[in-house]
Amino acid sequence: MSNAGDLLHVVTADDISDRRRFFGRALIWGSFAALVLVALLQAGDKLGWAEVGFSTWRPTLYAYIVWAVCLCWAQVIIRGEQGKRVLFVLPAALFVISLVVIPLVFGLGIAFSDWNLSSPDGRKFNGLNNVRQMWADPFYWNALGNMVWYTAAILVEYTIAFGLALLLNAEIKARKFFRVAFLLPLMLSPVAVSWMIGKSMLEVRFGPLARLARWLGWDNPSFFGSPEMAKFMIMVMDAWTFIPFMMIMILAGLQAIPKELHEASRVDGASGWRSFWEVTFPLMLPASITAILIRIIFKLKLADIIINVTSGGPGGATDSVTSFIFREYRDRSNVGYGTLLAMVYLVLIVIAITIFMKLADRWMNPRY
Amino acid sequence: MPETQIFHDAEADRGHRAKWFASRVAIYGFLLLWTVICLFPIYWTITTSFKMAPDVMQGNMIPWVDYTPKWLGWRSLGLSPETIGNESTVRAEFLKRFTNSAVVSLSASALAVVLGSLAAYGLSRFSYKFGFMRNPDISFFFLSQLILPPVVLALPFLVLYKELSLLDTRIGLIALYALTVLPIVIWIMRDQFASIPTELEEAALVDGLSIWGAFLTIILPIALPGMVASFILSLVLTWNEYFFAALLTGSNAVTLPVMVASQTGSQGISWWSMAALSFAAIVPLIVIGVALERFIIKGMAAGAVK
Numbered sequence: 001m002s003n004a005g006d007l008l009h010v011v012t013a014d015d016i017s018d019r020r021r022f023f024g025r026a027l028i029w030g031s032f033a034a035l036v037l038v039a040l041l042q043a044g045d046k047l048g049w050a051e052v053g054f055s056t057w058r059p060t061l062y063a064y065i066v067w068a069v070c071l072c073w074a075q076v077i078i079r080g081e082q083g084k085r086v087l088f089v090l091p092a093a094l095f096v097i098s099l100v101v102i103p104l105v106f107g108l109g110i111a112f113s114d115w116n117l118s119s120p121d122g123r124k125f126n127g128l129n130n131v132r133q134m135w136a137d138p139f140y141w142n143a144l145g146n147m148v149w150y151t152a153a154i155l156v157e158y159t160i161a162f163g164l165a166l167l168l169n170a171e172i173k174a175r176k177f178f179r180v181a182f183l184l185p186l187m188l189s190p191v192a193v194s195w196m197i198g199k200s201m202l203e204v205r206f207g208p209l210a211r212l213a214r215w216l217g218w219d220n221p222s223f224f225g226s227p228e229m230a231k232f233m234i235m236v237m238d239a240w241t242f243i244p245f246m247m248i249m250i251l252a253g254l255q256a257i258p259k260e261l262h263e264a265s266r267v268d269g270a271s272g273w274r275s276f277w278e279v280t281f282p283l284m285l286p287a288s289i290t291a292i293l294i295r296i297i298f299k300l301k302l303a304d305i306i307i308n309v310t311s312g313g314p315g316g317a318t319d320s321v322t323s324f325i326f327r328e329y330r331d332r333s334n335v336g337y338g339t340l341l342a343m344v345y346l347v348l349i350v351i352a353i354t355i356f357m358k359l360a361d362r363w364m365n366p367r368y
Numbered sequence: 369m370p371e372t373q374i375f376h377d378a379e380a381d382r383g384h385r386a387k388w389f390a391s392r393v394a395i396y397g398f399l400l401l402w403t404v405i406c407l408f409p410i411y412w413t414i415t416t417s418f419k420m421a422p423d424v425m426q427g428n429m430i431p432w433v434d435y436t437p438k439w440l441g442w443r444s445l446g447l448s449p450e451t452i453g454n455e456s457t458v459r460a461e462f463l464k465r466f467t468n469s470a471v472v473s474l475s476a477s478a479l480a481v482v483l484g485s486l487a488a489y490g491l492s493r494f495s496y497k498f499g500f501m502r503n504p505d506i507s508f509f510f511l512s513q514l515i516l517p518p519v520v521l522a523l524p525f526l527v528l529y530k531e532l533s534l535l536d537t538r539i540g541l542i543a544l545y546a547l548t549v550l551p552i553v554i555w556i557m558r559d560q561f562a563s564i565p566t567e568l569e570e571a572a573l574v575d576g577l578s579i580w581g582a583f584l585t586i587i588l589p590i591a592l593p594g595m596v597a598s599f600i601l602s603l604v605l606t607w608n609e610y611f612f613a614a615l616l617t618g619s620n621a622v623t624l625p626v627m628v629a630s631q632t633g634s635q636g637i638s639w640w641s642m643a644a645l646s647f648a649a650i651v652p653l654i655v656i657g658v659a660l661e662r663f664i665i666k667g668m669a670a671g672a673v674k
Contacts, residue, residue, distance in 0.1 A: 008493050008569055008579070056533040084579055088490025089506065092483040092550065093498070096513060099547045100521070107524035117527075167399055180661050181403045184410065187657040189608035191625040192646040196409045200416065200639055206425050208412060240405070245668065252669030294514075301517050304610040308629050322519045322611065329615070335523050342519040353515055 016080050024077035031063075031070035038063040068094050111343045115336035123336070130340040139316050140341055143324040144348070146231065150302060150320060153235040154295050158288070160239070161246035168247070169254045186244040190304035197237050198309035224310055227317030234318050237305050242298065246291045253287025254280070289360045296356070300349055321345045410654070416643035417441035424639050441640030445648065462627070462648070469607060469624040470652075472538050476545035477602035481595055483546070484553030489583060489591075491554075492561040493569075507558070514551040518611050526615055536618045544612055549602040556601070559670045560594030561587070597667030600660055607653060624649045 039060045072090050075083035114126040134140055168179060185193075201207045202223045213221035224230040257280065265275040303322035306312060312319040312327060321341070328338045416424065418437035428434035439448035446456025487510065490496070495503055525544065526535070534540035564587060572582035588595075610625040617626060628649050631642060657664065 008566055008573070057531045058533060061532050081579070085490065085494045086496070087580075088486045088494070088583075089496060092487035092510070092554075093506070095483055096510065096547065096550065099543060100513060100516065103521055103524040103528060106528065107520065110524060110527065163398075164402060167395055167402075170395055172395060172399065176661075178399050178403060179665070180658055181406050183661055183664065184654060184657050185406050187604055187653040188410075188650045189610065189625050189628075189653070191608075191610045191629045192413075192650045193409070195628065195642055195646050196413045200643070201409060201412060206427055208408075208427065208429070211427055240409075244406075248665050248668045252665075297514055300515075301611075303519075304625075307610075307614075322517060325519045325522075326611070326615070329523060329526075335527060338519075339523045342517070342523065345517065346520045349515060349517065 016078070021078050024074040027070045027074045027077065028067075031067040035060070035063040035067045064098070068098070107339050107343065110336055111340035113336045116333050117335050118333040126336075130337050133337060134341060134344065139319065139324060140321075142316050143319040143321045144345075146317075146319055147300065147302075147321055149231060150235060150238070151296060151299055153239065154292060154299060157239045157243055157295070158246060158292055161243050161291075162250055162284075162288075164243070164247045165250040165254055168251055182247060183244045185241050188241065190241060191308055193237060193241055194305045194308035197240070198233070198305065202233065224314065224318075227314060230310055230314060230318045234306055234310065237309070238299070238302055242295065245298075246295055249291040249294070250284065250287060253284050253291075256287075257283050285364055289364065293353075293356065293360070296353070410650070413643050413647045413650075416639055417641075417647055419640050419643075421640075441642075441644035444638070444641035445644050447644070447648070462645070465622055465624045465627040466648075468538065468621055472541045472545060472621070472623060473603050473606035473609075475538075476542045476606045477549065477599050479542065479546040480549045480553045480602050481599045484550050484598065485557045485588075485591070485595055488554045488557035489561050489587065492558055493566065507554075510554045511551050513547070514555075518548070522612060522615050525612075529616060535616060536620050538621050540616060541613065541621055541623070544616070545606040545609060548609070548612075549605055552601060552605070553598040556598040556667050556670045557591070557594055560591050564590055593663070593666065594670070596660075597663040597670070600656065600663050601667040603656070604653060604664070 042057060042060050071094070072087060075086045075090065077083070079086065110123070112125060112127060112130065113123050114129065115123040164182060168175060168182070172178070188196075201209045204210050204222060210221045210223075222229070223233045261279055261283070262275060265279045270278065301322060302320045303326060306318055306320055306323040307326055310318045312323055316324075325338045325341050325345075328334050328341070415429065415431055415437075418431060418439070418441065419428065419435060420438050420440055423435040426434075431437045439450070442448035443451050444458065445462055446452070446454070446459030447462075451459075491503055491507055496506060498506065501509065521544075529535040529540050532540075568586055568590070569579075569582045572586050573579070577585065608625060609623070610629065613621075613623045613626045614629065617623065628645055631645055
C-alpha cells in the first residue's frame with residue numbers, strides 16, 4: 001500500500017474568494033477566543049477573582065466542542081475540496097488528541113505532586129518525591145516482575161493456539177461447530193470468568209476442579225495458597241480467555257498459505273513434521289509476530305481477573321501493575337503516586353515494545 | 369531397491385491406513401478435549417444457577433439425573449417464572465445495569481466505527497500533511513493508542529471527569545470506550561478500504577458525485593462487512609470492560625461487569641444467584657458469538673494476513 005500521493009485527484013476546480021477565506025479564519029479564531037475567554041473566566045472563578053457562578057468546568061468543555069466543530073467546518077470554507085478531504089481524518093484526530101494527549105499532559109502534572117483525593121489539602125507539587133517512593137516500593141517492582149512472568153506465558157499460549165489452529169485447519173467435519181466452541185471463551189467478560197472459574201470451579205471444597213484434583217491424588221488442593229500456584233492459576237485463566245484470539249489470527253494466516261506449497265513439499269518427500277518446520281512455520285512467522293505482539297499489548301493491560309479473584313494476594317504475588325495501581329487508588333486514594341507509577345509503566349512498555357518490534361523486524365528481514 | 373518395491377507398496381498402504389486412522393482419532397480427541405475445556409465453565413454456570421445448596425455441596429453435575437433443577441438462583445434475581453410478574457428491586461437493579469451496559473457499549477462502538485471508518489478511508493485514499501506528520505505517521509499515531517494501558521489514562525480521567533462532573537455518567541464512559549476501541553476499528557477498516565479499488569470512486573467522481581457523496585453512496589455499502597466486523601469486535605470489548613467502569617462509576621452509570629464484581633464479595637457462597645447473575649451477564653455475548661462468529665473471525669483475521 002503506497003501512501004505517497006493522492007490515489008484520488010481533485011476533479012472540481014475551487015475558486016475561493018478572499019471574503020470566504022476571511023470568514024473561515026474568523027470562525028476558527030473567533031471560537032478559539034471564546035474558548036480562551038470561557039476558560040479564563042472559569043479559572044478566575046476557581047481562584048476566587050471573579051464570581052461568575054460556574055460550579056463545574058463544563059462550560060469550558062462546551063466551548064472546546066464548539067471550537068472543534070468550527071475548526072472542522074472552517075477547513076471546508078477555507079480550503080474547499082481539499083478541506084473536505086481533511087474532514088475525513090480531522091474528527092478522529094481531534095477526538096484522540098483531546099482524549100489522550102490532554103489527559104497525558106495533565107497526568108504528567110499529577111505524577112509529580114502529592115495528591116490524595118481523600119485528604120482535604122488538595123494537590124501539592126512535590127518534585128521527585130514520588131520517584132523516590134517508587135524506587136523504594138518493593139510491591140511495585142514485584143508487580144513489574146510479575147508482568148515479565150505473565151508476558152512469558154504468552155509463548156505457551158502461542159504454542160497451544162498454534163496447535164489448535166492446525167487442528168481446525170485439518171480436514172475435519174463440523175469445523176464450524178468447533179470454531180464457535182473455541183471462540184466462545186473470548187466473548188466472556190473477564191469479571192464473569194473470574195467468578196465462573198476462579199471463585200466457583202476452583203473453590204477448594206466443592207469446586208469441580210478441586211474434586212478433579214482430589215480424584216487425581218492431590219489431597220488438599222489449594223489453588224491460591226502458594227504464590228507460584230496462584231500466579232499459575234491467573235495465567236491459566238487469562239490464557240483460557242485469550243487463546244481463541246491468537247488461534248483465530250494464526251488460523252487466518254494458515255488459510256492464506258497456498259495449498260501447492262504443501263503438495264510440493266510432500267512430493268519432495270518431506271514428512272509431516274519436516275514440512276511443518278520448513279514450510280508452514282517459516283511462512284507463518286509474520287502472522288505469528290503480529291498475533292504475539294497484539295497479545296502482548298493485551299496482556300500488559302491484564303487486571304480484571306486479578307482484581308476479582310485474588311486482589312493481588314497472597315502477599316502481592318499475583319499483582320499486575322494495573323491491579324496494583326488500581327488498589328493503590330481504591331484503598332488509599334493516592335492519585336499522585338498512582339499516576340507516577342502508571343507513567344513509569346507506560347515508558348517501560350513503549351521501550352519494551354519498540355525493542356520487540358525492532359528485533360522482530362531484524363529477525364524477519366535479515367540484513368546480511 | 370526396485371525388486372522389493374511391490375511388497376513395500378502394499379505394506380506402506382496398510383501402514384498408511386492405520387496411521388491415517390490414528391491421526392483421525394488424535395485430531396478429534398484433541399478437538400473434543402478442547403471443546404470440553406472451552407464449554408465446561410459455561411455449562412457449569414448454567415447448571416449451577418438451577419441448583420440448591422445441597423446440590424452444590426455434593427457436586428452434582430447433570431440436571432434431572434443427579435438433581436432436580438430449581439429456580440432458586442433466578443428467583444433471587446427476580447427472573448424466575450413465579451417472580452417475573454412481581455415487583456423486584458433486584459431485577460430493577462439488574463435491568464438498570466443491563467441497560468447501562470447496552471447503551472454504553474452500543475453507542476461507544478457506533479461512535480468508534482463512524483470516526484474510525486472516516487479516518488481509515490481518508491488515510492487509505494489521500495495524502496495528508498499535519499505539520500511534520502504524513503500519512504504513515506498519522507496511521508501510527510492512531511494505532512499506537514492500542515499500546516496505551518488503561519491505567520495511564522485512568523487517574524487523570526478520574527480527576528478530569530470530576531472537574532467536568534462527568535463522573536458516573538454514561539457520556540463519560542462512552543467517550544472513553546470509543547477511544548479505547550478506535551485503534552482496532554481503524555486497523556480493520558484500513559485493510560477493508562485498501563481492498564476496494566479506487567476506480568469505483570473515480571467513476572463516481574466523473575459522474576458528478578462529490579467525494580463525500582461517493583464515499584457514502586458507493587464505498588460504504590461495499591465496506592459494510594468490515595464495519596460490522598469492527599462494530600461487533602468493539603461491542604465485545606466494551607461490553608466486557610471492567611477497569612474504567614469500576615473507577616469512573618459509582619451508582620448511576622454502573623455497568624454489568626461492575627455489578628457482577630460487587631456481588632462476588634457480598635454474597636458469600638450463594639452460588640446459585642451468582643451463577644444466575646454471571647450467566648445473565650454473558651448470555652448476550654454468547655448469542656452474538658454463536659450468531660455472528662463469521663464477522664468476529666473476519667475482524668480479527670484482518671490484521672493477521674497482509
